[in-house]
Amino acid sequence: MSRMMIQAAVTMNQLQNKLDVIGNNMANSQTTGYKAREAQFSSLLFQQMDNLNTPENAEGRLTPDGIRIGAGARLGSINSNFGQGNIVTTDRALDTALLGRNHYFQIQVTTNDVTETRYTKDGAFYLSPVEGNQSVMLTTSDGNPVLGENGPIIFADGFDNIDIRENGQVVVERAGQTEVAGTLAVVEAVRPEVLEATGENMFRLPDLNALGYNINEVLRQAPQNGALLQSNALEQSNVDLSKEMTELIMTQRSYQFNSRTISMGDQMMGLVNSLRS
Template sequence: MNRTMISATNTLNQLQKQMDTIGHNLANSDTNGYKRRESMFSELLFQQVNNQKADRDINGRMTPAGIRQGVGAKLSQSEINLAQGSLKSTGRNLDFALTARNQFFKVLVQGEDGAKVRFTRDGAFYANPAGNGEMMLVNGQGHAILDENDDFITFTEAEMNSQDIRLGENGQLTIAGVPFNLGIVTIEKPQFMEQAGQNLLGLPDDLQGLGVTEDEILTNMNGALRNNIGLAQSTLEGSNVDIGKEMTDMLNVQRAYQFQSRSISMADQMMGLVNGIR
């Protein structure tokens, strides 16, 4: 296989990954609090071929010396864009929207590997029966919403039936006069966060291997930091996906995909001509 085919094949594989990212963004354009991902490319290993025997032969040359041959491009990074999404009023007292760019709610997710704390911008909460006349605050998937101490937020059915649900300052939720401090974090380094499914983000498992600590990636908004929490009640944040931009990016990726496919066809035709020489 010649160099043209190698470069085109490598790039085709990476363009497919970018197409998957764009498709994921479009599929979540109506998901509350969803943050779009952006893909960036970098060049793979390249080879520099010097075609001049001596430096004196390149004197007066207007173009770069040598021939640079690459082996395609790769998807170097897929990062989260944390730009604020549009806010929409719902009139529902258990809907909350974070108005500070990097802040997230804390959610406890029970999985096969045990319970793990995840993070979300989706503030559509519900009251779920927890037994013994108690209710628990959960998200749309039934995962428990945590308070500032990583404990469940529970209250009685009578308190919930009163419909006296108010959002105070510093992210304090009051249900029938009983206060709860919602668990909120500020993500300082979003590039380290991983998609955990169900519109949730999670910390990577190998923090030590990445050379960072949890405290460097996120900050728990406790104590005096709660003064910096931005929250609105009876409001939800939409996704920050721009459908027009995503469709334009999709067309560009399709054109690039067609170009690389055409390169493989042309390389195959050229090899056929060479092999046909008698």
């Protein structure tokens, strides 16, 4: 296979990955708190070919001497766009929207008997019964506990009303009396780019030692100098559908051009093989 066809085939494989990223963004355009992902391309290693017969004539040349032949392109990285989404009112007591750009709720997730803390912008919470007693726990739609300042927020059932205040306090009313059942543990991502997407609209901390960070350089408790959240509201996805459609069309065109390159290369090789001396 010729170098030209190899370059096109390698690039097509990476373009397919970008199409997957775009498709995932578009599929989550209505997912609460979803953060769009962006694919960044970079060139693969290239070969430097010196082809100047008279290097002295290249005096003042701004680019390196010779010809550089690459091996295609690859996805250099897939980064999340942490921009704030629009906040819409839902009139549902357990819906909350964080007001800080890099503020996150903490969720306790157990997978294969391993429990870890994950972070999300999705503030659509629910109440799930706790086995063995007459209590309920604040959870996500998947049943994962929402963490408060003292762990999962659990309180007795049988209340008349519930409200989540702008400072994160979960307040319940019983027979005209109010009590604070817990306070949401909201954190601020100082370096949000370090967070690792895990699926299910959540993030987690990677191996910080390998990256040369400590946890205090990445996460900290959200400042309490103002309102943390808006109750009876949700933050929408920050996916820009018009931008995603533009990226989709451009990526499809690039895929088609590279596919055409392989076809033309195959035709050229066929013509060469058919030549007669």
